[in-house]
Amino acid sequence: MPDRKITSIDVARAAGVSQSAVSRVFTPGASVSQKMADRVRKAADDLGYRPNVLARSLITGRSRIIGLVVAYLDNPFYPDALEKLSAALQARGYHILVFLAGNSDEDVESVIDDLLDYQVDGIITASINLSGELTDRCRAANIPVMLFNRGITGSGLSAVTSANRVGGAKVAEFLMAGDHARIAHISGWMGASTGRDRRNGFVDALHVAGRTLHAEADARFRREKAADAARTMMLSPDPPDAIFVGNDHMALGVIDMLRYEMGLDVPGDVSVVGYDDVPMAAWKSYSLTTLRQPVNRMVEATVDTLLNEIEQGRPPGTITEIEGHLVIRSSAKTPEGQVP
Known part of the structure; x- marks a missing residue:
């Protein structure tokens, strides 16, 4: 030595x-x-x-570190997305610094303060709401902020999401084609663009066909709340025969509750459709029909947009929606002519 x-x-x-x-x-x-x-x-x-990367950053003015803020990792969509984001950034010569934050303003403010202290080159937020004040502080520090899987209306920030309204409409059309008479929805948090857009696309497609929601509940993207909502719906005098659940994490919890607590058959008694297509959705024990988020293309667009703002000085405000497709498995009755 x-x-x-x-x-x-x-x-x-x-x-x-x-x-x-x-x-x-x-x-x-x-x-x-x-x-x-x-x-x-x-x-x-x-x-x-x-x-010495830190010494070099003092000379170049670039840390080549991207701060990534995520609200929670219990949803299996996010560990997979974070792994892909990290790999894509590393391929471009950047590394990520991951912070967990709750959705309260205080939690998010504390994390953003820490990232500003680390002098990151940019920030990616995954399902986090940023206040106008925090957005202004990042802009004043000349640190671009990129929204992943959530948009914030009027923020002026760039965002990449799946085409959530289109995805919700695809689910509605699938369930109507399966001759379901009582279609319900358990949404993600209606305070978030993803929850609202999936729900609104779903409801609008029903309305176009002259149909209305049989029942709905806001489960705030929480597995337990979704199971509680489904239980309440199924114990009503006129239970639904199909439920669109706003993401797979909640949908898998709903299936477990229906089968193992209530003794119901999925899809014999009630069809269940999710949104995301996380790896567990393909397990034989679930075989969840779901709207696949195009995560690889979302990651590519997120990295390209953020690095264009960092390296080329491109102005923020680019909104990108990428359409996904319905993956038909066996948790929902399949319309005639469509094979799961």
Whole structure:
């Protein structure tokens, strides 16, 4: 072990190049020949040198760190999305710093303060509501903010979501085609754009066909609340024969409650459809019919939009909605001619 920290000067001497050449080799996107890069990296490996990312950020003014704020990870959609976001950013020379925050204004404000202190290059929020004051503070600090899987009307921030209204309409059309007479909806939080848009697209499609919701409840994207809402609906004198649940995390809880608490058959007694297509939805024990969120395309659009704002100075406010498709499995009665 050396008795002092190996520096870029040591690497430059060992490789027979200038210190600036060493700096270019370890700077993402810098111009350097492959021959020189190989020589410098071999010398660095032989000496055990690691570049000082923090020191470089003081020189360049860029930390190459993106702050990612998420409200909760119990919904299996988010661990998968975070993994994809991290991989996509790393491929572009960035890393993520993940913070968990509740949806209260105090929790979100505390987390944003921490991220500003870390001098991140940008922020991605996943299902988080930002106040106008917080948005202004990020803008004053010249730190772009990107909304993932949720939009905030009037914020002026860029956002990427699935086409939630279109997705809700697709579910309604599927259930009506299956000759369901009493169609209910358990929504996500109506205070969030995702919950509202999925619900409104679903209801509007019913209305176009001359139908109305048989019953509805706001479960705030919580599995337990969704199960409670479904129980109440099914114990009513005139229970629904189909339930569209605003995301898979809630829908899987609804199926468990219907089958193992109430002893009902899904879909024999009631059809259940979700939204997201998380990996568990394909398990044989659930086989959940669901509207797939195009997460790979959503991640790609999120990273492209944010890095354009960081690196090219593009103005914020780009709204991107990406349409997903219905994945038909066996948790809902299938219309004639459609095979699960």
